[in-house]
Amino acid sequence: xxxxxxxxxxxxxxxxxxxxxxxxxxxxxxxxxxxxxxxxxxxxxxxxxxxxxxxxxxxxxxxxxxxxxxxxxxxxxxxxxxxxxxxxxxxxxxxxxxxxxxxxxxxxxxxxxxxxxxxxxxxxxxxxxxxxxxx
Numbered sequence: 729x730x731x732x733x734x735x736x737x738x739x740x741x742x743x744x745x746x747x748x749x750x751x752x753x754x755x756x757x758x759x760x761x762x763x764x765x766x767x768x769x770x771x772x773x774x775x776x777x778x779x780x781x782x783x784x785x786x787x788x789x790x791x792x793x794x795x796x797x798x799x800x801x802x803x804x805x806x807x808x809x810x811x812x813x814x815x816x817x818x819x820x821x822x823x824x825x826x827x828x829x830x831x832x833x834x835x836x837x838x839x840x841x842x843x844x845x846x847x848x849x850x851x852x853x854x855x856x857x858x859x860x861x862x863x
Contacts, residue, residue: 754818762809773802779819780826787830793837801829 757775760768780801784794804825812821 751817755814758809758812758814758818761806769806776819776822777802780822783823783826784830787834793833797829797833798826800833801826804829 757768761772780798781794784797788794805822
């Protein structure tokens with residue numbers, strides 16, 4: 729039993745070390761982003777964009793809407809990065825920004841009337857003559 733407990737503690741210690749290392753790497757990246765390091769900004773976007781897009785896809789059917797919401801969320805994140813105190817993980821903070829961005833976009837969409845452009849375009853038959861419904 730002592731051997732199992734010892735192995736378990738070793739695994740826990742390794743897990744804590746990994747988490748500590750991840751937290752330090754995250755803090756270092758954020759410091760570089762705050763300092764205006766363009767490579768760090770690109771690395772920040774690469775690191776979190778996949779997860780942010782996955783969150784946005786749960787709100788929208790259209791990939792374009794998801795991408796727009798993520799772009800808006802990144803802009804907000806960069807704008808308010810100095811206010812991020814690190815009380816939660818960066819991923820958790822970004823998740824909340826993406827959710828808010830998606831909700832804002834959904835509210836805006838519900839206020840605007842969308843008319844499909846295809847319904848307004850003239851139609852043509854196979855001989856390229858105007859078909860029914862041409863204005």
